[in-house]
Amino acid sequence: xxxxxxxxxxxxxxxPVLLYVVFVIWPYIQTFGYSLTDWKGQSQTFKFxxxxxxxxxxxxxxxxxxxxxxxxxxxxxxxxxxxxxLFFAFMxxxxxxxxxxxxxxxxxxxxxxxxxxxxxVLSLAILAVLxxxxxxxxxxxxxxxxLIKIHLVDPDNPVEWLNEPHIVLWALMVAVIWQGVGxxxxxxxxAMQSIPxxxxxxALIDGANRNQSFFRITLPLLWDTVQTAWVYLGIIxxxxxxxVSSMTQNMGAYGGGPDHHSDVxxxxxxxNFLYFGKSGYACAMGVVMLLLTLILSVFTxxxxxxxxxxx
Numbered sequence: 001x002x003x004x005x006x007x008x009x010x011x012x013x014x015x016p017v018l019l020y021v022v023f024v025i026w027p028y029i030q031t032f033g034y035s036l037t038d039w040k041g042q043s044q045t046f047k048f049x050x051x052x053x054x055x056x057x058x059x060x061x062x063x064x065x066x067x068x069x070x071x072x073x074x075x076x077x078x079x080x081x082x083x084x085x086l087f088f089a090f091m092x093x094x095x096x097x098x099x100x101x102x103x104x105x106x107x108x109x110x111x112x113x114x115x116x117x118x119x120x121v122l123s124l125a126i127l128a129v130l131x132x133x134x135x136x137x138x139x140x141x142x143x144x145x146x147l148i149k150i151h152l153v154d155p156d157n158p159v160e161w162l163n164e165p166h167i168v169l170w171a172l173m174v175a176v177i178w179q180g181v182g183x184x185x186x187x188x189x190x191a192m193q194s195i196p197x198x199x200x201x202x203a204l205i206d207g208a209n210r211n212q213s214f215f216r217i218t219l220p221l222l223w224d225t226v227q228t229a230w231v232y233l234g235i236i237x238x239x240x241x242x243x244v245s246s247m248t249q250n251m252g253a254y255g256g257g258p259d260h261h262s263d264v265x266x267x268x269x270x271x272n273f274l275y276f277g278k279s280g281y282a283c284a285m286g287v288v289m290l291l292l293t294l295i296l297s298v299f300t301x302x303x304x305x306x307x308x309x310x311x
Contacts, residue, residue, distance in 0.1 A: 028290070034283040041279035053284035063285065066263040067292075070238055072169060073176075073264070074296070078233035081177050082226060085184035088116065090214050092185075093192045094200065113189060116182035128246040131175040135161035135247075162248055165261040172243055172262065176236065184229050191225045192218060227304045231297050238293050241266035265289050 035053055039046035057063055092109040106112070119127070134142045137160035144161075147153035161171045195218070203213050219226070241254075244267050249257025253275040256263035265285060273282035 031283045031286050034280050035287050037280045039280040039283070040277050041273065042277070046280065049280070053281045054288075056281065057284060057288060062260050062263060063265065063268050065260055066265045066268045069169060069262065070240070070264050070292075073173065073237035073240055074234055076173055077176055077180075077237045078230050080173070081180045081184060081233055082229055084177070084181045085188055085229075086219070086222075086226070088112075088181070089185045089188035089192060090210075090218055093189055094210065094213065094218070113186055116185050118182065119179045120183040122179065124242040125246065127175060127179055128243055131171075132162075132247055135171055137161065137163060162262075163258050165258055168248060168258070168262045172240065172247065175243060175247070176240070180233065180236070184233075187229065188222060188225060191222050195221050223304070227301065230304060231300050234296050234300055235293060238289065238296065239266055240264045241270065245270070265292075 034046075036048060036050060037046040038049050092106055092112055122130070136142070136144065138158055139145055139148055139155055141158070141161075144153060144158040148155050148158070153159060159167070162168050199217055200213055203217055208216065241264065244262055244264050245255040248255040248262045254267045254271045256267050256271070266289070269282045269285040269289065272278040272285065
């Protein structure tokens with residue numbers, strides 16, 4: 001770098017780095033500091049308690065159960081979303097009839113992409129309203145109404161999708177997956193379109209079918225994109241605050257019902273912070289959430305790392 005360019009670059013970087021430190025790094029440091037106190041949230045005075053809040057977390061059955069729920073979301077949401085998005089993207093780009101010129105996508109693939117992507121433009125609040133209508137626990141609910149029509153559910157005893165302990169987590173997963181598939185379909189579709197058609201045509205000449213083309217060509221060449229999608233979906237699975245707090249029963253506040261069977265770390269943290277007044281304890285939960293999310297991201301990137309394939 002030429003002499004004098006260091007000052008030029010530093011001048012441009014100073015303001016954004018300063019803003020990042022003030023509005024991102026410093027709040028993290030403050031949160032960790034408050035987590036070592038008995039701060040109540042409103043009081044200006046608090047007492048240093050060391051790691052007592054962190055020790056209490058390991059004896060908090062509700063928080064431990066919430067971590068297990070986040071782990072379930074972490075396992076199923078990325079896997080199902082990515083598999084569905086990969087399948088639909090491959091079908092849209094290479095699922096049409098083979099011609100002499102090579103492989104092609106299904107007819108109207110651009111229209112399908114718009115339709116699939118539409119749920120992504122909905123806010124989480126609107127998504128919660130829609131799925132509350134779907135999961136209504138009476139004959140007026142979309143799902144119960146359909147099941148009653150085909151005589152799979154008793155009209156006098158409809159399924160309470162969001163009030164059944166063994167169903168509520170799956171109901172929330174369906175909402176997240178329904179919204180997310182379209183975005184990752186478009187993401188994977190764009191990555192697939194960058195793969196030269198010559199590769200697929202050569203595979204067809206060698207006698208490869210669509211399944212072999214997908215697993216031997218498409219998936220290896222899309223691995224970097226899949227890896228990125230996995231990290232983002234994992235972060236979503238570690239949150240889930242908006243949907244849980246707006247779609248499930250209140251347990252004092254911020255959802256989590258029935259009987260904490262849909263609680264996640266974020267809802268337990270907000271309940272302690274704003275409802276019970278245990279702000280220092282809630283800050284400790286926030287620090288644990290941050291550490292778990294960082295560990296998840298690093299672990300995912302390390303486990304899914306492969307040699308980059310150039311084409």
